Amino acid sequence: MKPEDIKVIVATDCGSTTTKAILIEEQNGEYRLIVRGEAPTTVEAPFEDVTMGVLNAISEVTELTGRKLINESGQIIRPTRNDKEGTDIYVSTSSAGGGLQMMVAGVVRTMTAESAERAALGAGAIVMDVIASNDKRLPHEQIERIRRLRPDMILLSGGIDGGTTSHVAELAEIIAAADPKPRLGHSYKLPVIYAGNKDAREIVKNALKV
Numbered sequence: 001m002k003p004e005d006i007k008v009i010v011a012t013d014c015g016s017t018t019t020k021a022i023l024i025e026e027q028n029g030e031y032r033l034i035v036r037g038e039a040p041t042t043v044e045a046p047f048e049d050v051t052m053g054v055l056n057a058i059s060e061v062t063e064l065t066g067r068k069l070i071n072e073s074g075q076i077i078r079p080t081r082n083d084k085e086g087t088d089i090y091v092s093t094s095s096a097g098g099g100l101q102m103m104v105a106g107v108v109r110t111m112t113a114e115s116a117e118r119a120a121l122g123a124g125a126i127v128m129d130v131i132a133s134n135d136k137r138l139p140h141e142q143i144e145r146i147r148r149l150r151p152d153m154i155l156l157s158g159g160i161d162g163g164t165t166s167h168v169a170e171l172a173e174i175i176a177a178a179d180p181k182p183r184l185g186h187s188y189k190l191p192v193i194y195a196g197n198k199d200a201r202e203i204v205k206n207a208l209k210v
Contacts, residue, residue: 001079001088008080010061010069010087012054014041014094019050021057023065023087037061050094100124101183103151105131105175107158107167107196116157116195125153131174133158133167139174146178153190154180156204159197168200172207 009024009031019041023034037060042053058069058076068085071077077086102125106113109132120127128149131142146154154175158168175192182190194204 006088008087010058010076010090012057012090012092014043014050014053014092016043016095017041019053019057021054021061023061023067023069035061035064037064054092100153101126101128101149101151102153102155103128103131103146103149105154105156105158105171107133107171109135112158112196116155119195120155131171133170139170139177142174143178146175146180150181150183151190152183154192155195156192157195159200161198163197163199165197165200165203168196169203169207172200172204176207176209 007026010021011024012019012021017040019039021037021039023036024031025034026032037057039053039056039060041050042048042056043050047053055070055074061067062069066084069077069087076090078090079088080086100123102120104113104116104120104127106116109130113130113132113135117127117130128151129145131137131145135142137145156168156171156175158171159165172194180190182188192208194201196204
């Protein structure tokens, strides 16, 4: 679709507590905010489906304007079909849950773990804690820390290709023993990203049972 063909825009923002929807229309060569709808965000239990809050907020826009934006299957109607139905484009942003919260695990605190932490921060994540083989915490303390913090994701790093695999294997076993549950979406499996010695890939996979 060409920019000049865009006449109707629906945008939503999924916040931690409230999901907002707005309708923007092109009128006399200018884009104007027509109306705004709101609904509770549904990212957490018992719903665990953020789209429910999105559809509820958009439904309020429909009630306020009479413009049909959702079809019988619960899908946003795109593109517009007439003056009272559909939107040309739909955009959405989300800050629900307070942003991506990560834990970082690395072999050496001042080397691989620190590099992994910088990578996570550079991607916009909130680093909750950094676990390393030499951080002076006992394994059971590290396991308890992972369980208590409940991150959204874990980044496991360390080692160089062809080097030792034992320390990375130990960290993978600690993560597996912690069996971390995601903060949001109890039915989902928490993702673990491995970035390290390629010779340890199968060891990590076996430890994490993936």
